Amino acid sequence: MGALSFFKESIYAEECASRSGYLQYLDARIKVLIIFLMVLCVMLSKDIYAIFSLYLFCLLLSVSSKINILFFLKRTWVFIPLFSLFIALPAIFSIITPGEEIFGFGAAGFRLSITRQGLMSAGIFLIRVLTSVSFVILLTLTTRNTELLQALRIFKVPQLFVMTTGMCYRYIYLFVEIIENTYLAIKSRVGILLPHKKGRYIVAWNIGSLWQRSYYLNHAVYTAMLSRGYTGEPKALHEFKASVLDWLSLLAVLILITLVLYLGDTGI
Amino acid sequence: MHIPDGYLGPTTCGVFYAVMLPIWVIASKIVKKTLKARQVPLLAIAAAFSFVIMMLNVPIPGGSTGHAVGAVLAAILLGPWAACIAVTVALVVQALLFGDGGITAIGANCFNMAFVEVFVGYYLYRIFSYGSGVSSNRRVIAAGIAGYAALNIAALSTAVMFGIQPLLHKTANGQALYCPYGLNVAIPAMLGEHLLVFGWVEAVVTALVIKYLQKQAPELLEEGGR
Incomplete structure (x- = not known):
């Protein structure tokens, strides 16, 4: 997609x-x-x-x-x-x-x-x-989507899991954007249809680079969570x-x- | 390999929810114990990473494309228990928010991809890369072998789930109620495509990502494998 x-x-x-x-x-x-x-x-x-x-x-x-x-x-x-x-x-x-x-x-x-x-x-x-x-x-x-994930609490899904799923959902958008920008940058430089072998290398480098960025992003996210009052226990703000x-x-x-x-x- | 709703009967769905429940509980306990507080967002980030890998189309000979599952890669980078949770979260997001992969089959899908593939891949990688240095070529080969074998074993597990449906759920006049193909059709069909195409996609992607990280960020390979 x-x-x-x-x-x-x-x-x-x-x-x-x-x-x-x-x-x-x-x-x-x-x-x-x-x-x-x-x-x-x-x-x-x-x-x-x-x-x-x-x-x-x-x-x-x-x-x-x-x-x-x-x-x-x-x-x-x-x-x-x-x-x-x-x-x-x-x-x-x-x-x-x-x-x-x-x-x-x-x-x-x-x-x-x-x-x-x-x-x-x-x-x-x-x-x-x-x-x-x-x-x-x-x-x-x-x-x-945010309400849908919070609603999982009725099935006694632990709040930590709900929070992780919600955060995951938001990061998907960020990662899709990063990948799209990377591909656009490659396309603008290469300008031709790449052979499949080279294509596989590019996909793998993209995944590797994405993991590298993701791992370093972790620290920044945790600092942001702390600044917004995270104490180690996730809390749900939305009440149904x-x-x-x-x-x-x-x-x-x-x-x-x-x-x-x-x-x-x-x-x- | 994502099983949608309607392919598996209630018995199979129920059994695999029951099998996965203690695995999720153990995984949560182990991850809570080993993951430092500052690494909490890492699980969400890893789950999103796992989701995005499944979206990336890998070019294959003949002009077509396939996609990797990335479960073995997640296991190598995060360790098996954290990878189990990350892949589970990715599968839940896919099923619930994007309608891809069934709600009733989440237990079965997680068993195949977040348990079988993750653990088989992780331990094969550990066995084949045993004693090798972070920048060793053996690690790249081990990652490829682990990716290929784990995906095919997970595909076999999926095929068995499909294949037992006509045995478990059939009307008196021989009409199948769920997946209509027995083991004699489901296993060759699933294994054929995975042994010939998707297994290689998984192997190549897993190996090349490890090779990339060896050059660009070897410290990440040291952190996850523990």
Whole structure:
């Protein structure tokens, strides 16, 4: 991913998170819990129609959260589900999934057929991946990153880990910028497409140089932390407050999950 | 090698969360004991470093590109326990904030990349570079071997996770519920691409970075390996 598209996507995600949609209105902790429960439900469900109904629910949530549906479909289909589609394709054939033949063809004594079990295996695999990815991306598009990381505290994730993750997130931007500037400097001096061997050396030198800079940056960061009152124990400044709508949403999702799992298992 | 949501069933996801939990606890305790207070930001910086390495495309013969995981490099530079935490944080950020790699599969992904790859790579590096000086060529070769072998062992572990899904989760009429390929397909497919392409990318990047640091900042190689 190019640095420019990386920054563009991040800025757009932050812009989506600041809109006044349904999911943006929810308390980040409840929202994280709801999305995690939905992903868990998608994982546990054994029925393709049940998972498909969860996918439709996800699309409904994205619309109610003022996310452009075309953007959302593009963002969720590329790259993982599209990749999974190619992975799933061979599974529809009898050589991978034997079973009841739907369509077959043969040549020179070799017969290849598409089986009902194969189609269902590939279908349920694809829709499960797509739905899970869609829910997670919906979470990232409707929650500010800082709030999302702080919300992890409800899962009893130690504050030190949350702080490290938050700091890591900020450094990623700095490092991407450093790498981008270095490449730009190399390009402006070289001016031609480099042979792959030289290209590998440049990537490795970039990584080595980045580590060198990162290591020396550590001291400056620690001094900055001390100057802002860090005493060795990380503290969270953001306090969450759940409203009635948050609890009602959680209740509604719990009912939906119970129904989906029950109806899916009983084959209704 | 990042396993997305939907590829693994609940049993596998649950087991690997359970396996990783004590590893994370031990890693936190060891790192807290060995890391000086002023080095606290180093973990975050190392995690961001690990994340960015995964973004860098390395040119490979034929005009294509691949990317390194950088877990072995992190292990050599930080030591295995700190690297375990750094790679875990990088994977969590990828999964949660960028939607790359599954939430339900974080335990499995961390087992492969933050545990298997980190520890196998670290100890192979220590064995092959045993007794060598900081600027020795043996360290460069050891880093390359460790990168190649550790990535392939981690890929094998990932392939086994994929391959056992049809055995664990199948309907009565033979329909797979998660990853549809058994061990006979998953292992050759995963190992083939890693043995032939990605393993070499990891080996070359790890070895060249060690070579660069030997020349430019040898003190960093002395600090991390302990």
